[in-house]
Amino acid sequence: MDLKEHIRSIPDFPKPGILFYDISTLLAEPAAWKATVERLAEAIEPYRPALLVGIESRGFLTAAPLALHLGMGFAMVRKKNKLPGKTIKHTYDLEYGTDTIEIQxxxxxxxxxxxxxxxxxxxxxxxxxxxxxxxxxxxxxAAAAFIIELSFLNGRDKLDLPVHTLISYDD
Structure with a gap:
């Protein structure tokens, strides 16, 4: 199954000049979503993780069902002030400013x-x-996995670990 056929491209979202790759159409198609979870499972099982960590917010949609499929736990990395209890945070630079993420x-x-x-x-x-x-x-x-990679932005170069993606867009 070609998963790319289930990704919708939305021009000028969230701002002019950006082409947004929307996984909503993938999530809405049970066979495509099941194939996505199974392919991600195949990619990450060799790393023998004890826990999957999803990045807010669509990473939750990816990691939670995958954790259930693999029989392991799930944890969330969220934007600041979104998690209850004691949290650990990390502030990092963006193109214009900074952002902060946290984990319990x-x-x-x-x-x-x-x-x-x-x-x-x-x-x-x-x-x-x-x-x-x-x-x-x-x-x-141990690794990072994504449904989609915008390979022309060279994001994997910032990660010093194995990176797995199911779909790649080259421009």
């Missing part, structure tokens, strides 16, 4: 093998920040 302090055990998931890898800034955050709490980040 007790979400990952020191030495625990994790794989990071999100729907899309673009510039790699948020994924690199998630890797940094997880390592700061003692996680062993």
């Amino acid at each position: 302090a007790d979400a990952v055990e020191p030495g625990q093998r994790v794989v990071i998931l999100d729907d899309l890898l673009a510039t790699g800034g948020t994924a690199a920040a998630a890797v940094h955050l997880l390592r700061s709490v003692g996680a062993e980040v």
Whole structure:
């Protein structure tokens, strides 16, 4: 099954000049979504993670069903002030400013093998920040996986770990 056929492209969203790759149409097609989860499972199983970590917010849609499929736990990396309880945060630079992500302090055990998931890898800034955050709490980040990669933005170059993607757009 060609998963690319189930991705909708929306021009000028969220601002003019941006072409947004929407996974809503993939999620709405059960056979395509099942194939996506199964292919991601095949890609990350060799890393033997104990926990999958989804990056807000579409990374939750990717990581949670995959964790269930693989019989393992799921944790969330979210924007600041979105998680209850004690959190650990990491602030990182954006093209114009900064952003902060957090994880609950007790979400990952020191030495625990994790794989990071999100729907899309673009510039790699948020994924690199998630890797940094997880390592700061003692996680062993084994790999990262994404449904879509915008390879022309070279985001994987910011990640010093194996990166798996199912769909690539080259321009």
